[in-house]
Amino acid sequence: MNTIINDILVFKTNLASEEALDSIRPILDDHPQIMRWNVDHWDIDKVLRVVTNSLAPHTVIEMVRQAGFVCEELPD
Amino acid sequence: MSCSSAIVVETTFLEIERTPEIAPMEHLRQFAIACATKKKTPKMFLSKRLFIYLCLMRPRDEGKEKAIRKKAMELIVLTGFDGLSMHKLARVAGVSVATIYIYYKDREDLILSLCKEETIRMTEATLKGFDPSMPFREGLKNQWKNRAAFWLQNPVEAQFLERMRHSPYQDKTLLFLKKDFIVAMRTFVTNAIKRKELANVPLEIYWCVAYAPLYQLVKYHMDGTSLPGSGHFALTDKIMNKTLDLVLKGLTP
Numbered sequence: 637m638n639t640i641i642n643d644i645l646v647f648k649t650n651l652a653s654e655e656a657l658d659s660i661r662p663i664l665d666d667h668p669q670i671m672r673w674n675v676d677h678w679d680i681d682k683v684l685r686v687v688t689n690s691l692a693p694h695t696v697i698e699m700v701r702q703a704g705f706v707c708e709e710l711p712d
Numbered sequence: 713m714s715c716s717s718a719i720v721v722e723t724t725f726l727e728i729e730r731t732p733e734i735a736p737m738e739h740l741r742q743f744a745i746a747c748a749t750k751k752k753t754p755k756m757f758l759s760k761r762l763f764i765y766l767c768l769m770r771p772r773d774e775g776k777e778k779a780i781r782k783k784a785m786e787l788i789v790l791t792g793f794d795g796l797s798m799h800k801l802a803r804v805a806g807v808s809v810a811t812i813y814i815y816y817k818d819r820e821d822l823i824l825s826l827c828k829e830e831t832i833r834m835t836e837a838t839l840k841g842f843d844p845s846m847p848f849r850e851g852l853k854n855q856w857k858n859r860a861a862f863w864l865q866n867p868v869e870a871q872f873l874e875r876m877r878h879s880p881y882q883d884k885t886l887l888f889l890k891k892d893f894i895v896a897m898r899t900f901v902t903n904a905i906k907r908k909e910l911a912n913v914p915l916e917i918y919w920c921v922a923y924a925p926l927y928q929l930v931k932y933h934m935d936g937t938s939l940p941g942s943g944h945f946a947l948t949d950k951i952m953n954k955t956l957d958l959v960l961k962g963l964t965p
Contacts, residue, residue: 644814646809675818676798676818678818678819679797679798679819680797681799681809683818685813685817710808
């Protein structure tokens with residue numbers, strides 16, 4: 637059963653700089669199925685956290701990769 | 713559930729969960745499940761959506777969350793803010809990195825949430841049995857007891873809060889101090905000055921004389937030793953009362 641707690645996806649990325657964030661921002665901001673997202677810039681893995689109730693992890697990975705960045709799922 | 717309402721729900725519940733005065737989310741969930749089993753819609757929820765959300769919620773693992781919080785504070789106390797990485801934290805708390813990000817948006821979110829909870833605990837402990845209208849001598853004695861007890865019973869939490877106050881988060885830390893705490897402490901001082909039980913000095917001077925000796929004794933106690941060559945040190949009631957007497961002498965007009 638899908639619940640919101642289950643719908644927080646986290647990924648290891650290389651979104652380290654402001655420029656990187658700027659280029660990914662419109663893609664994630666405008667995505668209708670992404671409610672909220674942020675990158676923990678303090679963390680070494682530049683963790684991307686996405687709140688969604690319908691996207692599968694691989695869809696997010698694909699989106700970020702197509703924008704030219706590294707993105708892989710953090711192991712649960 | 714629509715996007716916007718889901719955001720509200722998520723934000724609201726994370727907030728509720730972090731506010732110790734409100735029943736923890738797990739309690740709400742159990743309550744909702746109980747209502748659902750009895751086929752009764754509870755009136756306390758804002759909407760049917762929230763109710764359904766609670767019923768579908770994954771039971772929260774409080775043990776895991778506690779371990780994350782405790783270990784995060786230990787890491788910060790031992791290694792500073794830079795020493796706190798989600799990886800290290802996950803390893804020492806025995807959870808996955810992904811689990812930490814379920815509870816917290818990012819590192820700062822975790823740090824501020826810890827700070828808020830511990831500040832509330834600290835102020836509650838400090839106000840125990842305290843009344844701003846107390847005679848100065850009695851009130852300060854109560855404060856010494858309460859403050860020493862909080863430090864000795866919660867060394868990690870107390871040192872964590874101390875670090876927060878001397879960090880770039882200082883401004884945010886002060887925001888978590890409840891107004892009634894600040895008002896109680898100020899009223900206590902104003903009353904004492906009015907009754908001529910306390911010298912009329914600026915607050916900084918008052919605070920340094922009134923509390924710095926206590927915190928130094930507590931630090932000696934936690935180190936287990938005081939000045940070089942003086943051997944083992946333990947804070948006893950006798951030492952505390954003797955110091956407090958001297959402090960009161962100094963503060964009397």
